[in-house]
Amino acid sequence: MIIAAKTSEEIREVKDALRNAFKMKELGPAKFILGMEIDHDTTAGTLMIKQTRYIDDVVERFGQKHAKPVDNPCAAGLKLSKSQSPGTESERNAMRSKPYRSLIGCLLYIATCTRPDIAFVVTQLSRFLENPGQQHWNAAVRVLRYLKSTRQHGIIYEGGTGSVRLTAFSDADWGSNLDDRRSVSGVIVVIGNAPVVFKSKFQRTMALSLCVQEVLWTRAMLKDMGAFQRNATTIWEDNQGAIALAQNAGYHARTKHVDIRHHFIRENVERGTVTVEYVDTKNQLADILTKALGTKTLKYLRDGNGIKDKITVP
Numbered sequence: 001m002i003i004a005a006k007t008s009e010e011i012r013e014v015k016d017a018l019r020n021a022f023k024m025k026e027l028g029p030a031k032f033i034l035g036m037e038i039d040h041d042t043t044a045g046t047l048m049i050k051q052t053r054y055i056d057d058v059v060e061r062f063g064q065k066h067a068k069p070v071d072n073p074c075a076a077g078l079k080l081s082k083s084q085s086p087g088t089e090s091e092r093n094a095m096r097s098k099p100y101r102s103l104i105g106c107l108l109y110i111a112t113c114t115r116p117d118i119a120f121v122v123t124q125l126s127r128f129l130e131n132p133g134q135q136h137w138n139a140a141v142r143v144l145r146y147l148k149s150t151r152q153h154g155i156i157y158e159g160g161t162g163s164v165r166l167t168a169f170s171d172a173d174w175g176s177n178l179d180d181r182r183s184v185s186g187v188i189v190v191i192g193n194a195p196v197v198f199k200s201k202f203q204r205t206m207a208l209s210l211c212v213q214e215v216l217w218t219r220a221m222l223k224d225m226g227a228f229q230r231n232a233t234t235i236w237e238d239n240q241g242a243i244a245l246a247q248n249a250g251y252h253a254r255t256k257h258v259d260i261r262h263h264f265i266r267e268n269v270e271r272g273t274v275t276v277e278y279v280d281t282k283n284q285l286a287d288i289l290t291k292a293l294g295t296k297t298l299k300y301l302r303d304g305n306g307i308k309d310k311i312t313v314p
Contacts, residue, residue, distance in 0.1 A: 002030050006226075036113055037154070039310065047192075048310055050154025051114050055147045058106045062099070062144060069149030070142060071295055074121040078292035080139065085131040092131065100132040103140050110147065114154050116188070117302045118143055119200040120289050123184070152309045153302075157192035164227040166191055166218060168235045169279070170211035170242075171286035186289030187211045189218050194306025200289035208242050208276070211235055212265050215274055232272050236279035246276040 001018075005011045018024050030038050032053075039048040059065055086092040104126055111119045121143055128136045171186040187210050189197035197214050212235065219229050237243050246265045268274045281287065288301040302308075 002033065034113075035109070045159035047157045047159070048154050049114050050152065051110055052151050052154075055110065055151045058103075058110070059144060059148045059151075061106075062103055062141070064141065064144050064148060067141075067145050067148065070145045071149060072293075072298055073118045073143045073146040074139060074292045076292055076294040078121065078124075078139065080124050080128070080136060082128070082131075084133040084135040085128060086133055091133075095132060095134065095137070098132065098137045100137055100140065101129050103144070104129060107140065107143055107147075115147070115307065116155075116195055116198040116200075116305055117150075117153075117288055117298065117307050118147065119198060120184070120186070121292065123200045123202075150309070153307055154310075155194050156306050156308050156310065157194045158306075159192065164191060164222060164229075166215065166222065166229055166233045168211050168215050168233060168274075169284060169286040170208045170235055170237050171284050171290050172239070173290040184290045185210055186286035187214055188286045188289065188305065189214050190285075191218075192306075195285075198289060198305075208235070208237060208246060209265055212268055212274055216268070219273070232275040235274055235276050236284065237276050238279055238281045238284045240278065243276050243278055 003011050003014050005014065015024075015026065029040065032038065035054040036049050036051055037053065039050070041048070086095055104122065107118065107122045108126060111122045121139065125136060125140050125143070167190045169186075169188040169190070173184045173186075183202070185199070185201055187197065187199045188195045189211075197218060199210070199214070215233050215235065219233060222229060246269055265276070269276060283304070285301055285304050287293065288298065288305060293301070
């Protein structure tokens with residue numbers, strides 16, 4: 001159990017109450033939990049979570065300890081499809097020796113906990129668990145080689161003396177799935193200049209609608225924690241059409257198919273819960289969740305999302 005509070009006195013009160021009810025062993029400040037390393041630097045006012053040890057274990061487990069590192073989890077513009085899966089029994093037999101599912105499971109855990117920068121490609125690779133091909137395996141191994149080269153990277157949250165401020169980013173890559181033309185949604189919710197919620201997923205609902213849902217949930221959680229958001233949460237979006245739909249109830253004269261999801265967004269804009277604003281594509285932090293980026297762009301957005309090696313932090 002991790003206890004978090006604003007003051008040491010509050011933590012002491014909770015610990016005393018628990019001791020009175022249960023047998024309890026105190027382990028001190030949290031340093032390691034569920035494969036995640038926690039580095040709380042009170043002097044710098046930062047909190048870092050990373051998975052260096054777990055990454056090292058996975059690299060060794062899958063035979064990549066001496067592999068050449070790479071600086072991007074996937075090639076720019078990478079496209080994966082079922083056409084790259086084995087089509088004959090002999091091809092399937094050849095792939096059975098590859099522990100594809102196990103590797104993807106490990107990569108999913110890392111992506112979910114501390115590494116939004118691999119979330120896009122890992123989401124793509126998870127589509128082929130039933131019948132992976134050699135190209136899928138090679139792409140998965142490349143992700144691992146990237147993690148090896150960035151093993152010290154993690155999410156760094158920056159503290160401050162002011163109130164907790166929530167912002168969000170929403171993006172979509174339309175029709176990018178070669179197999180069924182589904183779009184990819186990317187959502188990032190930010191506190192302390194780093195993501196507390198990040199998702200890369202194939203769309204069942206529009207990205208902006210998904211983002212509003214995540215913002216509402218996070219606002220409710222912060223309210224319970226005593227950090228009530230008095231002002232509307234800004235959602236940054238680079239699609240002008242989506243912004244117009246969110247802001248203008250009369251915009252859909254030519255879009256009569258507009259459904260309940262758009263009304264849900266607009267309703268929350270009108271309530272003053274969220275506001276949807278434009279951000280240029282260069283600074284769209286959610287881009288890292290929807291596209292196979294070039295190395296320069298990847299590093300820029302990775303840094304913008306607070307995914308850093310602590311050594312590089314001022």
